[in-house]
Amino acid sequence: xxxxxxxxxxxxRRDMSKKTIIGFIPIVFGLIIVTAFAYQSNFINLDVSIPxxxxxxxxDNDHFIFNKNGEKLKLYTIEDENRTTDKWQLSQFxxxxxxxxxxxxxxxxxxxxxxxxxxxxAYEPMDYPIAVYFKKHEKIENGKAFINIREQLSGVYDxxxxxxxxxGRLAYRVLDNKNNIIFNKSISFIVNEGFTIVPDxxxxxxxxxxxxxxxxxxxxTNLKCTPIVSVNNINYDLKESKNHEITIIDLDDGKQxxxxxxxxxxxxxxxxxxxPKTGNQAKFTFAFSSDSRGGTLKGETNTxxxxxxxxxxxxxxxxFKKVDFWQFTGDMIDGYKIDRDEMExxxxxxxxxxxxxxxxxxxNVGMGNHEVLMNVFGDPKDYMSIDGFPYDExxxxxxxxxxxxxxxxxPDSEDGSKxxxxxxxxxxxxxxxxxxxYVYANMAMIVLNSNYWYSPNHNIIPLIGGxxxxxxxxxxxxxxxxxxxxxxxxxxxxxxxxxxxxxxxPNGGHSKNDMWYNGNNEVRPWIAGKKVDKGIIERRxxxxxxxxxxxxKFRVLLTGDEHNYSRLIVNQETKRYPENWTATKLxxxxxxxxxxxxxxxxxxxxxxxxxxxxxxxxxSSQYALVLFNIxxxxxxxxxxxxxxxxxxxxxxx
Ligand SMILES: [Fe+2]
Numbered sequence: 001x002x003x004x005x006x007x008x009x010x011x012x013r014r015d016m017s018k019k020t021i022i023g024f025i026p027i028v029f030g031l032i033i034v035t036a037f038a039y040q041s042n043f044i045n046l047d048v049s050i051p052x053x054x055x056x057x058x059x060d061n062d063h064f065i066f067n068k069n070g071e072k073l074k075l076y077t078i079e080d081e082n083r084t085t086d087k088w089q090l091s092q093f094x095x096x097x098x099x100x101x102x103x104x105x106x107x108x109x110x111x112x113x114x115x116x117x118x119x120x121x122a123y124e125p126m127d128y129p130i131a132v133y134f135k136k137h138e139k140i141e142n143g144k145a146f147i148n149i150r151e152q153l154s155g156v157y158d159x160x161x162x163x164x165x166x167x168g169r170l171a172y173r174v175l176d177n178k179n180n181i182i183f184n185k186s187i188s189f190i191v192n193e194g195f196t197i198v199p200d201x202x203x204x205x206x207x208x209x210x211x212x213x214x215x216x217x218x219x220x221t222n223l224k225c226t227p228i229v230s231v232n233n234i235n236y237d238l239k240e241s242k243n244h245e246i247t248i249i250d251l252d253d254g255k256q257x258x259x260x261x262x263x264x265x266x267x268x269x270x271x272x273x274x275x276p277k278t279g280n281q282a283k284f285t286f287a288f289s290s291d292s293r294g295g296t297l298k299g300e301t302n303t304x305x306x307x308x309x310x311x312x313x314x315x316x317x318x319x320f321k322k323v324d325f326w327q328f329t330g331d332m333i334d335g336y337k338i339d340r341d342e343m344e345x346x347x348x349x350x351x352x353x354x355x356x357x358x359x360x361x362x363x364n365v366g367m368g369n370h371e372v373l374m375n376v377f378g379d380p381k382d383y384m385s386i387d388g389f390p391y392d393e394x395x396x397x398x399x400x401x402x403x404x405x406x407x408x409x410x411p412d413s414e415d416g417s418k419x420x421x422x423x424x425x426x427x428x429x430x431x432x433x434x435x436x437x438y439v440y441a442n443m444a445m446i447v448l449n450s451n452y453w454y455s456p457n458h459n460i461i462p463l464i465g466g467x468x469x470x471x472x473x474x475x476x477x478x479x480x481x482x483x484x485x486x487x488x489x490x491x492x493x494x495x496x497x498x499x500x501x502x503x504x505x506p507n508g509g510h511s512k513n514d515m516w517y518n519g520n521n522e523v524r525p526w527i528a529g530k531k532v533d534k535g536i537i538e539r540r541x542x543x544x545x546x547x548x549x550x551x552x553k554f555r556v557l558l559t560g561d562e563h564n565y566s567r568l569i570v571n572q573e574t575k576r577y578p579e580n581w582t583a584t585k586l587x588x589x590x591x592x593x594x595x596x597x598x599x600x601x602x603x604x605x606x607x608x609x610x611x612x613x614x615x616x617x618x619x620s621s622q623y624a625l626v627l628f629n630i631x632x633x634x635x636x637x638x639x640x641x642x643x644x645x646x647x648x649x650x651x652x653x
Contacts (some may be wrong), residue, residue, distance in 0.1 A: 072376030279492030290560025305346025307601025330368020509605025519578025
């Protein structure tokens with residue numbers, strides 16, 4: 001870590017003409033000004049067109065209005081919100097550090113008082129570099145603070161050996177005046193006459209989109225810089241940005257490579273591995289979990305948006321178990337915000353928490369309901385909200401895609417479905433990076449999004465339009481059908497897993513929604529003032545028909561949303577319908593397994609009694625990381641509490 005450049009062996013240097021950088025839309029920091037402007041234009045500039053897929057939304061007196069049965073509800077704006085809540089945004093922590101002769105001054109872009117906790121990264125080889133906090137902290141007053149490194153962090157406290165090395169790396173944590181944890185960040189400095197902040201990584205690198213011969217690296221830096229990524233003795237120059245994404249191509253299958261990221265004279269080193277050749281029978285392990293959003297109000301269990309206490313332990317366990325990749329399907333953060341900048345802070349905190357553990361483990365994430373970035377009408381307490389538009393700037397989908405690198409092999413959007421009100425205009429958000437599939441050895445993973453174009457209050461969907469929590473819309477269903485057919489035909493694929501945030505059969509916490517709604521099939525999306533043909537339970541059955549009856553390789557439905565672990569085996573005998581159900585009942589040709597694991601730190605739910613409860617094989621309210629150990633035909637499920645390392649269950653499917 002942070003050592004000198006050893007890459008004398010470099011054989012050739014490529015620039016980015018051959019694809020490789022998709023200059024990670026500079027959302028996190030770079031677009032702050034642009035997005036702030038976008039908000040303004042969204043609320044004031046009436047040029048923003050209202051998607052035709054919605055209804056009863058119009059412009060009235062220079063405001064967007066939702067006409068709720070004659071009641072005109074004005075779009076709730078960030079300006080309205082500022083008057084009532086204590087808001088924290090990522091931009092308030094952007095380039096706020098400045099070196100002086102003795103240490104580092106902090107000028108946060110917000111007037112507040114609080115506490116600054118800090119500590120150095122030790123100068124020693126560490127596979128999982130992480131700082132340790134110093135025994136003292138500093139006060140933040142009027143948004144300003146100072147760490148006197150020369151005085152406080154010298155001698156026996158100089159873990160970084162900054163005095164002799166003339167450089168170091170420091171982690172800091174901002175608490176508000178009630179000791180809530182608001183933000184974590186790391187910065188690097190050099191020492192000459194005084195201290196100077198230099199560019200370095202703030203979160204990442206994360207590995208994603210792992211295939212037999214490619215892998216994508218993604219990371220963010222505190223300042224604009226031009227990092228050099230080196231893999232297999234080839235250097236790749238990244239273009240100047242704070243947000244970096246690069247896909248390394250032409251790699252060999254199933255091979256581990258050393259890689260490094262050089263920023264100035266700082267070098268971060270790690271390893272990456274490509275996926276084995278498709279069809280490979282050798283044993284591998286992947287981890288599954290979801291729902292790490294904030295657990296309580298205080299402490300690490302709510303590090304502004306997520307439960308850092310548990311997610312860090314999960315990442316530690318995943319790294320310790322040397323998992324080959326991690327699938328995390330939704331509700332990473334609290335979300336449900338109207339301010340993109342505020343949600344960017346939450347995503348950044350999540351990524352920062354798991355960064356030390358994840359530089360060698362590919363991460364694939366899916367969307368949940370909490371990833372929604374909303375447009376809200378009237379009083380926010382009434383939940384008159386829809387997925388934010390314009391969809392390319394303010395939807396939950398667009399924000400999600402900017403923070404993660406996922407495959408882009410999913411469907412385009414719900415445009416073009418039989419309900420699309422206008423085939424020429426874009427009336428729906430994109431599925432790109434939130435619905436996708438990937439292959440690892442002899443398995444295929446299909447990731448769905450049951451919170452696409454999500455309107456959080458299903459009771460107003462008939463009036464305003466949008467999709468209900470848990471519902472997979474038509475184009476996505478068609479895509480699922482074609483993916484399943486594709487993998488069924490592929491002789492190299494033995495197992496198909498499908499991951500979706502909401503269970504087909506909720507067991508603890510979400511019987512009132514997910515794909516059940518207490519047996520109310522009326523719930524469904526409304527598009528341009530019309531309801532779609534299929535209700536939520538009928539749609540659930542259509543999904544199961546594809547997965548169970550039209551596939552022989554589908555093994556497990558991996559879900560979350562409920563903050564617990566459950567394993568359910570559903571077969572033809574399992575009761576699956578409300579008492580008064582008169583429509584067709586789906587005949588299941590074979591049993592299948594549903595695993596719920598929303599146990600990554602969100603507040604807990606106990607078990608509920610539902611028609612299918614007799615088929616529940618295991619239910620646990622412990623925090624849980626699910627590991628799938630796959631070898632040829634064999635699939636073993638190993639469920640471990642990351643807090644205690646207790647084995648919750650280990651069974652062969
Ligand atoms: Fe959820």
